[in-house]
Amino acid sequence: MARKQSDYLAALLADEATIETKSAAPEMATTVETAAPAPLAATSPMPEPLVETALPHRSERLRGTTLLGRESALARVATGEVRQVTQLLLDPARVRVWAGNARSYEHLSAESCQELIDSIVAEGGQKVPAVVRRVEGDPDYDYEVIAGTRRHWSISWLRRNSYPDLKFVAQVVQLDDEAAFRLADLENRARKDVSDLERARNYAQALKDHYGNHLTRMAERLKLSKGWLSKMLKVAGLPDAVLDAFASPADVQLKPAYPLAQAVDDRTASPAILREAKVLARLQDERRKAGDPALPASEVIARLLAAPKVGEAKPRPLVYHGRDGRVAVSVQSANRQGVTLRLHAGAGIERERMIELVRNALLNLDEEGRGLQR
Secondary structure, three states: OOOOHHEEEEEEEOOOOOOOOOOOOOOOOEEOOOOOOOOOOOOOOOHHHHHHHHHHHHHHHHHHHHHHHHHHHHHHHHHHHHHHOEEEEEEEEEEEEEOOOOOOHHHOOOOOOOOHHHHHHHHHHOOOOEEEOOOOOOOOEEEEEEEEEHHHHHHHHHHOOOOOOEEEEEEEEEOOOHHHHHHHHHHOOOOOOHHHHHHHHOOOOOOHHHHHOOHHHHHHOOOOOOHHHHHHHHHOOOHHHHOOOOHHHHOHHHHHHHHHHHHHOOOOOOOOOOOOHHHHHHHHHHHHHHHOOOOOOHHHHHHHHHHHHHOOOOOOOEEOHHHOOEEEEEEEEEEEEEEEEEEOOOOOOHHHHHHHHHHHHHHHHHHOOOOOOO
């Protein structure tokens, strides 16, 4: 090492035994992993008269050896052999979630994060740091979460519920948006609670924002199959009107939803599918209000795919349920002569609810083009 560099390091390190860095904020904790100085060789005892003359020489030797060890440690940090990792203890209210993350923050709940919440409480805090980057020009936030959305939500929830002193532990990185997207995607691939639809729509947005709509380039950067990615992007194109037919967007999985996405792209089949989706959305809403279980995704997809063929065959009778899944109202026929409804006894509902179901049946028939002619 050149003398000027050696002098600079000597002045910088002075006589400190370890490398120290000042915190950027009172809540920040910085750790640096460095190589230990080389051990000194043992020296044999010296005669008393020689000690006074030998001490200055030994002191210089110690300082030189220690300096070389420090220089070696800094060199290893500079070359990347040893990495400095900075972790912050943050107020989660000053941290926002990056919009490029696939996970839907508003759909998180204490139930979906219960295991993580219990773990944080049992361990006395968050042990695995999230990944954040600094925010510029936003007076409300200092950082944004790239990976660790559930940890951010859980700490925020705990601070509102009996643990106000908990801090959000995060590691700060410098990433552009494309690199941040790849990092978030890698984390989300291992998470079962990130639905295929969430990931699909995240990919569709990233294709436009980061890859100039070049599918091949995106597949290469993400190390994904081009065919699989193409299917995900097709599912991402499902219109909201079709998604409303499902009890939850999380029910939309890639394998069964891909044929549906293809069918929606068919101009001849699309109108019938959209009409059936409206009927199913209304039925799902009725079931929620009545406290009945929602229609499963498999049944929803089957009915949507069958919708284009319904007009060719005999129309499927519409059925409306009361309590405990018992049939309350069913459409027996609907044609030019009129509409025939059957009100079933023993449905276990009040008369006002029965009238509401009759009204819903007539509205659904109108949407299908089979309603009463005026």
